[in-house]
Amino acid sequence: MDRIEKVVMATAVVLLLIFFGAIVVAATNYGVDLPTCVTDRKPFTEGSAPFKLSDQPLRYEAHTVARMWMFDPPEITIPPGAELDLYLSSADVVHGFYVEGTNINLMAVPGAVTYQRVKLDREGTYRILCHEYCGTAHHLMAGTIVVSSQAVEEQ
Ligand code: CUA
Numbered sequence: 418m419d420r421i422e423k424v425v426m427a428t429a430v431v432l433l434l435i436f437f438g439a440i441v442v443a444a445t446n447y448g449v450d451l452p453t454c455v456t457d458r459k460p461f462t463e464g465s466a467p468f469k470l471s472d473q474p475l476r477y478e479a480h481t482v483a484r485m486w487m488f489d490p491p492e493i494t495i496p497p498g499a500e501l502d503l504y505l506s507s508a509d510v511v512h513g514f515y516v517e518g519t520n521i522n523l524m525a526v527p528g529a530v531t532y533q534r535v536k537l538d539r540e541g542t543y544r545i546l547c548h549e550y551c552g553t554a555h556h557l558m559a560g561t562i563v564v565s566s567q568a569v570e571e572q
Contacts, residue, residue, distance in 0.1 A: 461506045464489035475499040483512035483525035488560035496568040501535040513548030537564045
């Protein structure tokens with residue numbers, strides 16, 4: 418083996434030991450830990466059905482949490498023409514949130530909250546699909562948005 422090769426290999430081993438030592442020191446002396454990928458900010462840690470924003474008519478807010486392999490809540494019901502502030506987070510991996518036949522398209526990213534204002538004028542049931550591969554049951558991950566005039570009486 419060439420002398421330069423030996424020097425390069427020895428330097429690489431020394432650097433690896435220094436980096437490993439730095440990780441051990443950071444973990445034991447400074448409490449540096451692996452970053453968590455779960456959103457820990459309330460109220461985005463759990464899903465909620467749409468609730469009315471008190472100051473304005475037909476204004477709603479809802480929180481959806483995507484997790485393998487469901488949306489929480491699985492069904493969102495709003496009256497037609499309502500404006501819904503939709504906040505989306507993920508409890509595990511990256512998921513997609515696409516509402517068929519609309520321009521509603523969000524990503525559920527661990528550790529982040531994504532947002533879209535949603536307005537659906539036509540009554541009906543809209544399918545929510547996960548459009549980001551998220552594991553073995555990805556193809557089963559779905560939910561619904563129900564736009565119904567009866568939603569006004571319920572809330
Ligand atoms: Cu969630 Cu694919």
